[in-house]
Amino acid sequence: xxxxxxxxxxxxxxxxxxxxxxxxxxxxxxxxxxxxxxxxxxxxxxxxxxxxxxxxxxxxxxxxxxxxxxxxxxxxxxxxxxxxxxxxxxxxxxxxxxxxxxxxxxxxxxxxxxxxxxxxxxxxxxxxxxxxxxxxxxxxxxxxxxxxxxxxxxxxxxxxxxxxxxxxxxxxxxxxxxxxxxxxxxxxxxxx
Numbered sequence: 001x002x003x004x005x006x007x008x009x010x011x012x013x014x015x016x017x018x019x020x021x022x023x024x025x026x027x028x029x030x031x032x033x034x035x036x037x038x039x040x041x042x043x044x045x046x047x048x049x050x051x052x053x054x055x056x057x058x059x060x061x062x063x064x065x066x067x068x069x070x071x072x073x074x075x076x077x078x079x080x081x082x083x084x085x086x087x088x089x090x091x092x093x094x095x096x097x098x099x100x101x102x103x104x105x106x107x108x109x110x111x112x113x114x115x116x117x118x119x120x121x122x123x124x125x126x127x128x129x130x131x132x133x134x135x136x137x138x139x140x141x142x143x144x145x146x147x148x149x150x151x152x153x154x155x156x157x158x159x160x161x162x163x164x165x166x167x168x169x170x171x172x173x174x175x176x177x178x179x180x181x182x183x184x185x186x187x188x189x190x191x192x
Contacts, residue, residue, distance in 0.1 A: 033135035038167060039106065039127040041088055041097065044150060046127075046168045047134060047160075052108050054122065056130055059103040073126055076105070083107065085124035091175060092151040102129035110172055123176070134167065136160050141169065 036047035037056075062074025062085055071090035076083050085105055089097040097103065105124040144156035149168065157171040 031138045033137040036134045036136050036167075036169065037106065038131040038134045040129050040131060041092075041127050042094055042150070044168060045131070045165060046170055047136065048106070048108070048170050048172060050133060052110060052172055054107045054109045057105050057107060057124075059099055059105060059126070076124065078107065078122075078124075081122060083122050083124050085126060086176070088125045088127060088175075092155070094150065097126050097128065100128065103127070104130055106130065108172065110176060134162065136162070136167070136169070144168075 035050040037050055037053050038045060038047045040046075057078070060076060062076050064074045065072060065084075071087050073085045073087040073090070073096075076085055087097050089095060103126065105126055107122060107124050109120045109122050111118075111120055140160045140162075141158040142160065144153045144158055146153050149156075151168075155171060155175050157169040159169060160167050
């Protein structure tokens, strides 16, 4: 990774724990750090819990689907499976993500219903670039701010400060609402 990569210096590190959590950080009941995939979108650093990620693929042409939400960029055929792909910037109310050399699609597997986690749906998110896998301790996760960010606060699980960089932790179940997820799921029944 280059020096201009915002997470190049923090990949794989566990952030320093604030003093109020010092006892927890010493192993006295502290939950272990969780792995998150860090990525950049429109200059902001975001992260998604790694257990929701199936794979990362290069950007590829998509089939557009008429009469779907504007943030649905299209669908792709991934080894015989139809996968809806969301333009995350559009979902956040921003301009569409321009395709660059490092643009990629993060393939997720998301539970359809919280009470039935075994039923999962596969979908993709277009991002500017993937940065690194980060170990983020729950002790350093702060609540999402209600102002000063470019997306709706309910789309965030929280935020963490890692080596002077703020990482916004996405709540994918909120970014992809259940009723919208069910509508996208119906696309998977169609052929590309």
